[in-house]
Amino acid sequence: MPLDHLDATFAALADPTRRAILARLASGDASVMELAKPFAMSQPAISKHLKVLEHAGLISRGRDAQRRPCRLEPQPLADASSWLDHYREVWERNFRRLDLLLEEMKSEERKKARPTKRRTKR
């Protein structure tokens, strides 16, 4: 089940550098050296982040002993995003209904505030 992965996925995603690394890998494989460059970080520091990402199953490393290129593994991200997407979708619908309710409440309040003046707004 993908659910076991979600903890590791969310923990890995909680860090901005790791999110940036994933964003970079979305456009193609890269070696540790290539990844370290734009982040102004040492290779060991980047390697630490890569270990977390690899543990979470978010990336895999190639076998090429020299480069060991990193590659994005889309599945755990898709699992996490599908959950969040669903969450967002449910609440978006709720809140759109709440928008309508609030409009109604506001117009009720206006009516109460000005009982004699009838405002027909449209």
Place this chain on the structure above:
Amino acid sequence: MLNTGTLKVTTPSDREVMMVRVFDAPRAMVFDAFTKCELLKRWFGPRGWSLAVCEGDFKVGGSWRFVLRGPDGQEMGMRGAIREMVRPERLVHAESFDDYPGESLVTTTFAEERGKTTITVLVRYESKQVRDAVVASGMEHGAAETYDRLAEYLDTSPATHTRA
């Protein structure tokens, strides 16, 4: 920037989900919509589900009970215990589902600026099990199509190649 209608959902940690949303109404009104049954019934409930039963005592130390009714008549019970309630600023409650173990702590803050209200909802799950239960129910309740869309999207990214 007070853009109404845009919902932001983030995961500040592996046990938390945070939502931020702006409403074009004063916060006392929004607060009421979150804490009065007759108003909650008008908007609360996942797709196809409605709030069939809402009863309780919305005050510190009080509790509430919801029964959500689904499109096929199935029911889902929820309970809440109010821990903090400062109208119209802040609401903290513990929430649990009848069918799942554990509970989550929900902190909702209401900030008003120029007649618009920004709400921030922070849901903190008690444990991995509770979070996973929510995840599982989310997936059951039709996240499949979203999942497919995402898989498609990721497939079209340039990073496609053979396994190492």
